[in-house]
Amino acid sequence: MLRGMYTASGAMQALQRQQEMLSNNLANARTPGFRADQASLRTFPEMMIQQSGVNERTGIQSRGTVGTLATGVFMQAATPNFALGSxxxxxxxxxxxxxxxxxxxxxxxxxxxxxxxxxxxxxxxxxxxxxxxxxxxxxxxxxxxxxxxxxxxxxxxxxxxxxxxxxxxxxxxxxxxxxxxxxxxxxxxxxxxxxxxxxxxxxxxxxxxxxxxxxxxLGNVEIEQTMAEMNSGLRQFEANQKVIQAYDRTAEKAVSEIGRVR
Structure with missing residues (x-):
């Protein structure tokens, strides 16, 4: 549960940085020679998930690979786009x-x-x-x-x-x-x-x-595309907010129910 909250909160931080970058691009759309930044979003190194247990038939402990799990996303860099402007x-x-x-x-x-x-x-x-x-x-x-x-x-x-x-x-x-x-x-x-x-x-x-x-x-900012990217980022930010809220409700329910166990 905590891993999911950390992943969602990390994504929100990356999206916030991206929104700030896009806002700066829009603010400089008419600035002579301005070069718009482009965000590079990357995932953190993946974790290998494995399971271990005891074989009921042989009694020997075994370990198997379940798969990989991404541990979050971050904004690696803002790279200037050097295409010519208007x-x-x-x-x-x-x-x-x-x-x-x-x-x-x-x-x-x-x-x-x-x-x-x-x-x-x-x-x-x-x-x-x-x-x-x-x-x-x-x-x-x-x-x-x-x-x-x-x-x-x-x-x-x-x-x-x-x-x-x-x-x-x-x-x-x-x-x-x-x-x-x-x-x-x-x-x-x-x-x-x-x-x-x-x-x-x-x-x-x-x-x-x-x-x-x-x-x-003038600046090489594509205003329509930038606005679309900002709207997309806002929807992703809201989706991660809902994920955290869901985890929070689950944790609250677990604490309240565990408290009633005798």
């Missing part, structure tokens, strides 16, 4: 959209921790940028956008042009630099760090990336 034209020079046939394309940025002041090279798919008062191209979170050499990209003002291969020139056609664009064919290895930024366990290399200026990629 595209919208903005006409803003600071809005960039990238894509690649070699894998998932990302911008390279220099993130500064607001608490410690430490700097770290991270990656993002959010191409909504702005030009700071110092002329440097920055993200909406004020992180520096880096060029192909790992340096801050100074575009001076919004009068700049980005070609399809990521080369940046000013309004007079003078070369400024090249965007630090990288590609990964293993996006599942990227670690989400918040604010649309990702950390890579290994160095990422440049690849065949196409850049569109004045275009912005």
């Amino acid at each position: 595209i919208t034209e903005t006409g803003n020079a600071t809005d960039l959209q990238i894509s690649s046939r070699d894998g998932s394309a990302l911008f390279t940025v220099l993130h500064t921790d607001p608490l410690t002041g430490g700097e770290e090279t991270l990656y993002t798919t959010n191409g909504q940028f702005a030009v700071g008062q110092d002329g440097l191209l920055r993200t909406t979170e004020n992180d520096l956008v880096l060029d192909a050499n790992g340096q801050a990209l100074n575009v001076v003002n919004e009068d700049f042009v980005v070609s399809a291969d990521g080369a940046v020139t000013d309004g007079n056609g003078q070369a400024i630099g090249n965007l630090g664009l990288v590609v990964t064919d293993q996006p599942e290895t990227l670690e989400r760090t918040g604010n649309g930024l990702f950390r890579s366990p290994a160095a990422l290399a440049a690849g065949d990336v196409k850049v569109d200026q004045g275009v912005l990629e």
